[in-house]
Amino acid sequence: MTPHDAAFNARELVALTRLPAWVIAVVAVALLVAVALGAHATRGAPLGVRGGLLALRAALCLGVLALLLEPGLRLMATSKEPNRVVIAVDASASMAEDDDGRPRARRAADAARALLDDLAHRSEPFQPELWWFDGTARRATVEELAAFGSDALPPTGATSRLAAALEPGQGAVPRGEGAPPLGGMVLLSDGADTGGLSAALTPELREAAARVGAPVHTVAIGASVSFKDLALERVVTDELAFVRNKLTVEVNVRSKGYDVTVPLTLKEDGRPVATADAVVKDGASVKATFTFEPQRAGKRVYTVTTPVLADERIAENNRVDFTLKLIRDRIRVLLVAGRPSWDERHVRRILKENPSVDLISFFILRSTTDLTNAGNRELSLIPFPTRELFTEELDTFDVVIFQDFNYRPYQMAPYLENVKQFVEGAGGGFMMIGGELSFSEGDYEGTPIADVLPVRLLPGTGHTSTETFAPLLTDAGRSHPVTDLGELSVEVGAGGLSALPPLEGLNLVAGVREGADVLLAHPFLNVGSEPAPVVAVAEIGKGRSMAVLTDSTWVWGLPHVGAGGRGDAHRRFFANALRWLIRDPELSRTRIVVDLPDATRGVEPGSAVPLEVRTFNSRYQPEGGDKVTITLTPLDATDGTTPTVLEGTTAEDGAWRATFTPPFAGVWRARVDAKAGSGDDAKAIGSDEDAFVVRATAAEKLFSEPRPDVLAAPAAAGAGRAVDADDVHGLPFVDHKIERVHRQRTEPLWDRAWVIAALTALAGAEWWWRRRRGFA
Amino acid sequence: MRRRDFLLGTVPLALAATGARAIGPRSEVGVGRLKHGGAWDQRPEALRRLLWEAGKRTSISVARDAAVVSLDDDTPEGKELFWQPLVFLSGEGELPPFTARQRARLERHLRYGGMLVIDAPSAADPFTAGAKRELAAMLPGTTLRALDGEHVIFKSFYLLDGAVGRSRDDAHLYGVDVAGRAAVVLSTNDLLGALERDRFGTWRFDCEPDGEAQRELAFRLAVNLLMYATCLDYKEDQVHIPFIMKKKRR
Incomplete structure (x- = not known):
């Protein structure tokens, strides 16, 4: 039997009238008035008579009202939901x-x-x-x-x-x-x-x-x-951190079955950087905190480990890898100047006023031949801490600047190799600014410093020119970020930076090293068949180097203001130079992005890792057609593991996208090298790196306690x-007691003859009795 | 790095460089001598003497002589103004008011990195009031404040206790800060008067009250001003502070 066939098992009285409510209300009031008039008209009558007449009239009125409401009976067939x-x-x-x-x-x-x-x-x-x-x-x-x-x-x-x-x-x-x-x-x-x-x-x-x-x-x-396990559950840290600022990394350590103190080690790119102890208790999760100061910018891979205890169920969750993007909050610059000068003064002012620069400077205020007419106690001079600066502290700097500085009087020869390593091996930036104590005049020829300069030095001294000149922007200089001096750079068609006051004086060199770019050249002095370099840059190993072969760029500041200019070319030139020297990612012409949903924690084993490479032409615009090579290297791999190489060509939007499914877990570094052109004519655009983590075991496996x-x-x-699981019987649930109506029928109650007859009889009886007793 | 470690084993600066010269006149440190409508050239040899002394006492490669500059923009001296980051304004008696255009040029010079040293014969000389009037008109909203003995000018090369000149009536210098540096410095002790020699090498003015010892202090202050102009607040870098404190305690 379907619900539609079910017998009616419920009923209710309903009103079937379609008259509006106000009509019913008016009629009800009229009927009340009629009852009241009846009461008024029967004043003085015996109580029984009066009561009888009023009862008859009230019953009649109620009957009329019920007639208007059209009562009906609704019959329903229902069931419980x-x-x-x-x-x-x-x-x-x-x-x-x-x-x-x-x-x-x-x-x-x-x-x-x-x-x-x-x-x-x-x-x-x-x-x-x-x-x-x-x-x-x-x-x-x-x-x-x-x-x-x-x-x-x-x-x-x-x-x-x-x-x-x-x-x-x-x-x-x-x-x-x-x-x-x-x-x-x-x-x-x-x-x-x-x-x-x-x-x-x-x-x-x-x-x-x-x-x-x-x-x-x-x-x-x-x-x-019984389940015994120690698990490094969760790493809490920022996705971005600043180098040389305190960084806090929190790790939740969960213990099941152990009440011990366990040591934890935090490694950065495989090198221990901090340790901590965690006092764990069975069934509880405790927080271990590492605080340290990261020193190097870029994408870094961190690993937290704790030893595997006896009888541990899961060994893999005693290690957790994550990546962090470390950025510089400030560029730390060491400026060493051989003497006070307007050039030094303007460079210092620019660096000091740059909020992103943390400047440490040392100026040689007095030479051996100077006669101060005062004892040492009357002078504010301090020792020049060469050993500390160029041994212990050197790797804390991002950029080292030698400005018109000769190293020889300070027994610095043993430390020059450190500066070379700082650039070549550690990726630091080095700048030498000209003057009569710089380049060949500073006796750097044949020293390790000469190996990291973009120019080749002449032996001996006396290689300077005092000519005044307006430097020429070279082809490289026109698109290079260092010489992007705003609207001033546009005026190259007029013959160089002619809108700026002319420079004066030049350190002469033998030429530029292979691979170096000359950004500004001398308009009439030549080195061989090429114009003499004024500003040159080069990639040196992991680092970058820049040569400013004059000590007069300061005239792009105040004297330019005097000529009606804005005077910001000097500031802009050095700001650009610093950004380029530190490899500011925004100035990179080749960029790789490993776009993971959770970059910090990495991906599950077997997941495809999306890679996107973007390249830009020398004007920093996407051009496409560049050859891209991505080399994916597992950092944890044992010897003999061959890196995976992916090759492609960028599309018109300058991007090339690929996916890579790592064959095994661990920390991977993705390096991209991009070249423009093909064959022997191919020219390197640049390179970039990113890193990502492939978790050794799925999280479900790691945290299965x-x-x-x-x-x-x-x-x-x-x-x-x-x-x-053994106790599921008798769990309380809520019965909402909702009934569903499957079928219903409504039957009117008023359209019957006896109803009309009864009302007529009531009206007649009331009229007859009233007339008989003499009421109107 | 601990401070003590930082300092141990350092090479004394006294074992320092040999002298050197810049490659080109514009690389030499010179000073401007501001020509104005008043008696602007009362100490014609003083700045040349200062440059000579600075070249002898410090590693600065100095120009041979001061350059005459003016606030007009249509004269060779006017064009020279912005090539001289350090300008001396001196005189005696009334200082005729600068024109609005002249004030604007000097203000632009100071705001874009220039420095003005005003040397008055005394606080009572009308030149002092005239200079203050021009500063108020040129740099409205700024304050000419006393630079106490802790100001970096008094330790930029020599450690000095206060200001001196041909006289030592006021141990203070006065300064106006622009962008965090003393862009204007006022001396009322006739500093240039103490440096002034005639062509025969004779000091033109006696220093009162302490004679030649006072003159030496005046030279030291002038050298410090030159050093401040070229190194700014270098001596307020953290690395210098413990050394200077130690020397001052002795």
Whole structure:
């Protein structure tokens, strides 16, 4: 029998009138007036007569009113609406864990079946509904549940998110009016939530649990088994950090089965940078904090490790890798000037006023031949700490500037090799500014400094020119960021930087080194067949070097103002130079981006890593057609591992995109080299590097410890119970007592002859009695 | 690095460089002598003497003589103004008011990195009032404040206790700060008077009250001013502070 065939089992009285309410109200008032008039007209009559007449009139009025309302009888066939009980089973990979010979999935399936059986035997109408959840929630069937419990359908979800089952509209929780009533939820899980859920619920999840409107019960799977493990759970730090600023890295260390103090080590690119101890307690998570000052900018790979203890279930989660982008908050510059001068003064002023520069400067204020007429105590002179500067402190600088400085009087010869290594090996920036103590005049020919200069020095001294000249922008200089002097650079067509005051004096050199670029050249002095360099730059190993072969660029400042200019060319020139020397990423013509959803924590094993390379032409515009080579090297690899090389050509938008699936886990560095042109004519555009982490084991595997404490939290927030798998009977659910009407029929009660007759009889009786007693 | 470690084993500056010259006149450190409508040339040899002394006492490569500059923009001296980052304004008696255009040029010079040293014969001389009037008109909103003995000018090369000149009526210098530096410095002790020699090498003025010892201090102050103009607040860098404190305590 369908619901439509069901017998009527409920009825109710209804009004069928279609008259508007105000008409009914007017008639009701009129009838009240009629009763009142009747009472007034029968004054003085015996009480029985008066009462009888008023009763007759009132009954007549009520009858008329009922006639207007058109009473009817609604007959209904109804049934009780069953309440959904959502049984959500964790299908993440951690449920495949085998605890003392019985996989968690089987335990969960058994518990779910027990629940189904329990619900089937209840007197209240509860309708069980099976769901899976891992990263998301989806419906399940009884057959799938059976397969889940027999290993035919193994749990494979890459993540566990208990919240997935609770999110309205996304998971099993109904949303909106008309949705079937929810009698309750039961989450069956090991509690190993990789979505960041902890025993302390987020306010959003607490609210979501409360909004379910029915009890949320949790069933802990595998809670009772013995599980010993130490896990580095979570790294908390900023995605960006500043070099030479204190950086705090927090790591959550979770212990299951251990009460010990464990040492932790933080490594940067494989080099230990900080250590910490964590006092762990069984079943608790403690925070270990590392504080250190990173020294080098760029993408750095960090690794936190702790020793594997005896009987640990999972060794892989004793290590966590993450990447951090370290940027300079300030460029640390060492300026050594051989004597005070207007050039030195203007360079110092520019550097001091630049908020991004941390300047350490040493000026030689007195030479051996100077006669001060004063004792040392009357002078403010200090020693020149060459050893500290050029041994211990050198690698703390980003850029070293020798301005009109001769090293010889300070016994600095042993330290010049350090400066060379600072540039070539450590990637530092070096600038030499001209004057009668610089370049060949400073006796640098044949020293390690000469090896890192963009120019080749002449032997001996006396290689200077005192001519006044307007330097020429070379082809390289026109597009190079160092000589991007705004609108002044545009005036090259007029014969160089003619809008700027002319320079005066030049250090002469033998030429430029191979691979160096001359940005500004002398208009009439030549070196061989080429114009003499005025400003030259070069990539030297990992670092960069710049030669300014004059001590008169200061005239681009104040004297330019006197000539009506803005006077900012000098400032801009040095600001550009610093940015170029430190390899400011914004000035790189080749850039690689490893775009990961969670760059800090890396990717799961087997995931494809998206790589994007962008190249720019000399005018820093995307052009396309550039040959790109990406070399992917595993930093943890043992000897003999061959890097993976990907090659391509940039499209018109200057980009080339590729994906790479790392063959094994670990830290990978992606280096891109780009060239414009092809064959022998190919010219290097530049290179760039990025790094990423491929986690050794899926998070589901790393953090598979049963967490009944995590399961207790949503149960508490959802007014439910947190129980074990063996204790699922009798969980309370809500019967919303909602009845569904399947069929109904309405029968009018007023359109019957006896109703009219009764009213007529009432009116006649009242009229007759009133007339008989002599009332009007 | 600890301060003590930083200092240990350093090479004394006294074992320093040999003298040197710049490559080209514009690379030499010179000074400008500001020509104005008043008695601007009362100490014609003083700045040449200062440059000579600075070249002898310090590693600065100095120009042979001061350059005459003016605030007019259509004369060779006017065009020279912005080539001289350090300009001396001296005189005696009334200082005729600058024109608005002249004030604008000097203000532009100072705001873009220039430095003006005003040397008055005394605080009571009308030149002092005239100079203050021009400063007020040229740099409205700024304050001429006393530079105490801790100012970097008094330790930029020599360690000095205060200001002197041909007289020592006022131990203070006075300054106007522009962009964090003393762009204007006023002396009322006739500093250039102490440096002035005639062509025969004779000092033109006696220094009162301490004679030649005072003249030496005046030279030291003048050298310090030149050193401040070229090195700015170098001596206020952190690395210098413990040394200077130690020397001053002795």
